[in-house]
Amino acid sequence: MLNKITGHEVDRRLLLKGAAAGGLGIAGATMLAGCAPAASGPMSFGARTVDESPTQQLEALVAAYTVKSGNEVAYNATESNAFQNNLSQYLQGTPDDCFQWMAGYRMQFFAEQGLLEDVSDVWDDIGSQYSDSYKIASTGLDGKQYFVPQSWYPWGLHFRKSMMEEIGLAATDVYNWDDMLGALAELKGQGLIGLAAADKGGWEAMGTFDILNARINGYQFHVDLLAGREKWTDSRVKEVFRHWEMLLPYQNTNVLDLEWDGAMQLLLQKQSGFFMMGSWFGGNFKEQSQEDYDDLMIIPFPEINADHGRDTVDAPLDGFCVAANGGNTGVGKDFIKFAGDMEGVQAMLDTGVPMTSANNGQDKSSYDAFQVAQQAVMDEAKYITQFLDRDTRPDFAGPIIGPAFQSWFKDPSSTNDILESLQSQWDALAPL
């Protein structure tokens, strides 16, 4: 029902646009028809990053598309937090035709609101280049595709090979919780920080929660908790915080003063042994120097409960969407097809910026050692989750869980109060 209404509204908007364009009414009709075969004209692309490496990648993609299609592409970059905060308004206003976004709940929400263009026909063309799990992650609640993946990265424990060698710590042998605590104690004994941590941004610590919960209570409980089918006051959740508390003595003390990049600096400057983060920051190491990048390694977060082993990993999928309200959705779809096609992926890979593409066409034998290790982390996992703020309601993740974790860092003894408050805030959420 909702979808029907939504569909009507979009049509009306497009019609109005067509009418406003006067003589361009025909163009409006083509847009309504959906897939214009040889789409042409200028379009705009919205990047949700201003960082050096990903910008290089995306500009290469845009340039390759322009060369191939002759369509001019305006490149608009926004800092990722700002982009996220404004997305709703952005999509309702005059958005870029194609923009960078994330798979899963975050995409489904906007698709449900009719703000994303159905790209199922693009998937008909390029779908064979992707495995089924990526297609599922790109699919909205109505069964249509609204997303084309660009790249994935696992969350895990990162460390510097040279540093571990110096200390004489076999980091790759860290398999379970006891191994990890042992390694952390060893690092602390050397006067180092065991685990670099940050949570000023409010999201960084979510990765640690995700993995602890999945390791201790398993994938199903984690997913059910985030969907509201399990309670935050459950003793199993308390167990997560009890384990987390064991890590605190080995962390830097200024967790709330550092954002992810501050914690990354700790690893880069060899002040900390491990860093729990998504591997995407490898690009930042490479910006620093090739040597730093080559030194970087990742292992899966250790096993805590033998029942679940290391069977789950947070591996968010980033990619592209076409905005329903864009000025030139036809070209937007043409662009997203190019971006998802191996030809576009190759343009991004050719920049030399490390990327683990979701496209099957990427030659895995060309992976560097760090990418091979990322693949190994993925291969060991049976279940893949996106990330806490992509797996639960957006009005719960950012405004509620974020500050709750921050206040836990201020006073870890208040776990029970915080969990009770989390549950009552979940219960008070607006009905969907």
Place this chain on the structure above:
Amino acid sequence: MKSSTTLDPVLQKLPKAKRRRSFSKRDRLTLGIFIGIPTFLHVALVWFPAAATIYLSFTYWTGIHIGDIQWAGLANYENIFFNTPIFWDALRVNVVWLIWFGAIATPLGILLAYQIDREIRGSKFYQAAYYLPVVLSLAVIGVIWNFLLRPDGLVNGLLGLEISEAVSFFGDDRYNIWVILTMASWRHIGYIMLLYLAGLKAVDASLREAASIDGATEWQSFRKVVFPTMKPVNVIVIVITIIESLRAFDLIYIIYGSSGGLPILGVLVFQNIAGEGASMKGAAYAVILFLLSIVPIIAYLRAQFKEDMK
């Protein structure tokens, strides 16, 4: 209008008498346009959104399709008051902010204005130095101070501290609020100084002279002569102090983003109404903030005007 109270009553009556004269059609048209357009804009851009926000604060809505709005009654407010601990944290920060501005920053600004008005040596230099931060927006001030105080910033660098041992200016609850208030005051003091200075320049010098001839001390002449004559400026200063402390947003947003590192109401409004997490809880926050700002101001202004009537 306020200054008219100091005018001679005869003068006050004059324009009224004039106004009773009937206007020509042309005048009416001109007046109609001159009053009508601003009124229309005001209603459309201020009153309509305000009323809509108040209405929406009683609903559930994701902010996208008008058809999805559902009546929620007081649910958003109940949620805020009884289920949201961060609301009380934010309220506390805002109240501390208000007290700090009211008790320290604003009086300091007045003091500086008074000193500079006395034309002490180098007053032009001081004036420029204190006023400089005012030309910067709070966002820019946030960027500057963030650059100085963050863990890998200038101050920690000068202290020779590594990131891991850096003084946690923004992360440690014991003093982050005072750091922020110092940053905010840096600008606020200059702003108040400027306003007050403009007022002081307008105070008739003969009043002071008379006071000092009568043997009043510096403090007495300020307290009993200058301060009361400055009434219109005082009202503005007080209103500005209240508004600036309650609507604080940009500075915090630059330093903490919307993550709630140091919660304040302005950021809660934004976080809950913009972005993916949009719900009309944000509208309810906005209404609460609106009431908090408007009620004391209206009460104060009413009291002031009543006094003037006497």
